[in-house]
Amino acid sequence: MDQCPCAYPDCPSTGRYTSAGSYTRSLICYSDEKIENHTICVKRLECSSCGHTHALLPSVVIPYSPFSFHFVISLLYDYITHKHGTVMSLCLHYDISVSTLYRIRRRFLDDKKLMLGIMEDAITSANAFLCGFLSCRVQEADQRLMAYFQAVGTSFLQGRCTLRLKRNPINPVPDPATSLGNGRSDAGVLSSFQEVIYHG
Numbered sequence: 750m751d752q753c754p755c756a757y758p759d760c761p762s763t764g765r766y767t768s769a770g771s772y773t774r775s776l777i778c779y780s781d782e783k784i785e786n787h788t789i790c791v792k793r794l795e796c797s798s799c800g801h802t803h804a805l806l807p808s809v810v811i812p813y814s815p816f817s818f819h820f821v822i823s824l825l826y827d828y829i830t831h832k833h834g835t836v837m838s839l840c841l842h843y844d845i846s847v848s849t850l851y852r853i854r855r856r857f858l859d860d861k862k863l864m865l866g867i868m869e870d871a872i873t874s875a876n877a878f879l880c881g882f883l884s885c886r887v888q889e890a891d892q893r894l895m896a897y898f899q900a901v902g903t904s905f906l907q908g909r910c911t912l913r914l915k916r917n918p919i920n921p922v923p924d925p926a927t928s929l930g931n932g933r934s935d936a937g938v939l940s941s942f943q944e945v946i947y948h949g
């Protein structure tokens with residue numbers, strides 16, 4: 750954390766944190782085509798410069814969302830491929846409302862465009878994009894999510910977002926030498942937490 754800049758807007762501080770306790774939160778995951786309810790412990794840090802506290806979340810946990818990243822990606826993939834036949838069947842399988850599905854879908858389409866840029870977004874189908882996440886190594890997905898966060902300033906698929914100031918191009922460089930599991934399972938993701946500072 751010595752090199753990690755404070756995530757609060759306009760705070761120039763880097764690496765000056767003190768422990769601010771922790772809290773537990775629930776996380777709805779999706780592994781082996783089943784919904785799993787987990788409780789995770791989230792550490793908090795206080796910036797010594799501006800006094801704001803930040804939650805240390807793994808990059809694959811979507812801030813403010815009860816659903817894990819892979820829950821959402823699997824949901825969207827199943828929606829696009831009509832895996833469960835009807836929207837109602839899909840929502841029953843994932844135990845969500847139809848309005849939640851469409852809210853997630855809107856957020857995904859917006860953020861996909863931000864991640865890829867307008868030109869590439871236009872030629873990359875949602876199916877291919879989601880397939881890329883579902884089939885890639887956990888750490889490769891993590892790198893892409895980190896690159897998105899650093900360029901955009903919020904997490905991929907994060908709701909309640911009012912600030913979208915930085916829109917730099919994203920060029921993640923996947924490292925095939927570092928690999929763990931695949932993107933379809935939350936198990937690998939939950940065991941490979943990489944700490945990233947978000948507002949919390």
Ligand SMILES: [Zn+2]
Binds near residue numbers: 760
């Ligand atoms: Zn600060």
